[in-house]
Amino acid sequence: MLSFTGNPLDRACDRRADPAWLAAQAQAGLFLPFSEGRPLVAQDRALFLPWRTEWEGLPRIFLGLDGTQPLFAVAVAGEPDLGGTFTEMRPAAFVLPARDCAIAGQAKAMLDWNRRHGFCPNCGTATEGRDGGYRRWCPQCGAEHFPRTDPVVIMLPLFEGKCLIGRNARFPGGLYSAFAGFVEPGESMEEAVRREPRSPVAQLDLAEALTRAGQPARALDVLNRAVKSNPEDALLWYQLGLSLSNADRPDEAFPALQKAVSLDPLLAEAWSLQGTSLASHGQMENAETAFRAALRAEPDHAESLGNLAHLLSAAGDLPQAEYYFARAIRMKPDDAEVRVNYAVTLAGLNRPEEALQQAEAAVKADPKSPDAHNFLGTLLARGNQPDAALREFLAATSLRPDFGLAHLNAAAILASKGDTAAARTHLEQAARDADEKIRQRALRQLR
Numbered sequence: 001m002l003s004f005t006g007n008p009l010d011r012a013c014d015r016r017a018d019p020a021w022l023a024a025q026a027q028a029g030l031f032l033p034f035s036e037g038r039p040l041v042a043q044d045r046a047l048f049l050p051w052r053t054e055w056e057g058l059p060r061i062f063l064g065l066d067g068t069q070p071l072f073a074v075a076v077a078g079e080p081d082l083g084g085t086f087t088e089m090r091p092a093a094f095v096l097p098a099r100d101c102a103i104a105g106q107a108k109a110m111l112d113w114n115r116r117h118g119f120c121p122n123c124g125t126a127t128e129g130r131d132g133g134y135r136r137w138c139p140q141c142g143a144e145h146f147p148r149t150d151p152v153v154i155m156l157p158l159f160e161g162k163c164l165i166g167r168n169a170r171f172p173g174g175l176y177s178a179f180a181g182f183v184e185p186g187e188s189m190e191e192a193v194r195r196e197p198r199s200p201v202a203q204l205d206l207a208e209a210l211t212r213a214g215q216p217a218r219a220l221d222v223l224n225r226a227v228k229s230n231p232e233d234a235l236l237w238y239q240l241g242l243s244l245s246n247a248d249r250p251d252e253a254f255p256a257l258q259k260a261v262s263l264d265p266l267l268a269e270a271w272s273l274q275g276t277s278l279a280s281h282g283q284m285e286n287a288e289t290a291f292r293a294a295l296r297a298e299p300d301h302a303e304s305l306g307n308l309a310h311l312l313s314a315a316g317d318l319p320q321a322e323y324y325f326a327r328a329i330r331m332k333p334d335d336a337e338v339r340v341n342y343a344v345t346l347a348g349l350n351r352p353e354e355a356l357q358q359a360e361a362a363v364k365a366d367p368k369s370p371d372a373h374n375f376l377g378t379l380l381a382r383g384n385q386p387d388a389a390l391r392e393f394l395a396a397t398s399l400r401p402d403f404g405l406a407h408l409n410a411a412a413i414l415a416s417k418g419d420t421a422a423a424r425t426h427l428e429q430a431a432r433d434a435d436e437k438i439r440q441r442a443l444r445q446l447r
């Protein structure tokens with residue numbers, strides 16, 4: 001059964017407008033106390049208590065008749081000890097029987113509505129409760145106010161035998177749900193169902209699902225259409241930029257990302273991606289500006305910290321690079337790539353021991369990273385530990401067989417140990433590297 005349905009009470013709406021009748025019901029009534037929107041629960045039941053004089057003057061609601069027993073809700077002050085626990089409605093919904101859940105839900109909605117509608121929206125005068133809490137009346141302008149309900153549609157879009165589900169950023173990992181949306185004024189439920197899957201959130205989910213299903217071209221179609229109908233949605237533009245840059249179309253990605261940050265300058269992800277794209281096109285100064293903008297939007301944005309540090313390191317500003325690397329590592333201790341780059345910077349700053357520590361931490365963070373093994377080997381070789389270094393170079397080449405630099409490094413150590421045959425094998429591997437410089441170095445040594 002659905003939560004909050006199956007309410008067994010007779011709301012006596014034909015009699016509750018009579019103040020004398022209502023007062024008589026209160027004399028014989030049982031009251032469900034609420035504290036700050038939480039019902040009183042004991043032994044997994046809603047706890048109804050007889051009237052207490054200290055509740056005089058507190059907001060109360062007539063819930064209805066359970067057979068002949070009148071039931072009310074009362075909003076108590078503070079959290080008095082009444083022999084139960086005031087429990088939030090959502091967790092309570094998991095333990096309460098359906099009828100208690102429905103009654104408590106009714107009570108909470110009515111107490112909340114009365115609390116929020118103490119003043120007339122028409123003229124601002126304090127309103128008075130009527131009909132046991134089901135109506136509020138304005139003594140100044142005579143307007144009557146009734147509790148509103150907000151109709152919602154919940155839908156499961158189906159396509160070729162599959163259904164589309166989505167997740168909210170606040171959901172715990174692995175939790176997905178159907179789509180839901182409010183019915184808007186002047187709209188039927190059917191119309192709301194047709195409109196909602198076109199909302200920005202649904203479009204983002206659809207694009208993500210298509211990308212994960214290995215259909216990036218269809219994801220791009222969805223996003224291109226979505227930004228046309230929601231041109232003010234920064235997240236859609238960002239997602240479009242991300243998909244375009246994943247599709248290796250940086251020239252189109254860039255304007256989309258620019259649109260995203262112009263709509264929402266605090267979208268660190270979009271700045272960061274823009275920076276990465278600029279850096280890969282050799283526009284280092286613009287890339288730096290973008291990474292710094294990402295960090296203004298989100299000072300602990302790990303990716304931007306690491307990328308800015310790497311950029312500064314490549315530009316020779318090692319002290320500043322070190323500052324950003326240290327912050328990046330604090331945010332993301334398991335990022336092997338950042339740790340390797342940090343180690344390179346520390347080595348450049350003539351701090352070999354710290355560099356070695358970082359390189360070791362990089363290998364530990366990702367034992368499958370060829371770069372981490374190779375740079376750790378380089379540092380070990382410099383520290384006169386050829387055997388340990390060789391182990392790392394060999395680990396790097398077995399993880400990435402076409403890693404020319406690691407082959408060169410391994411060959412140098414093998415040659416110094418007099419194992420020329422093994423050294424030659426590695427040089428031959430290095431001579432097949434895609435990098436021209438590596439290839440030339442290998443070929444020179446083979447001659």
Ligand SMILES: [Zn+2]
Nearest residue numbers: 120123138141
């Ligand atoms: Zn009024």
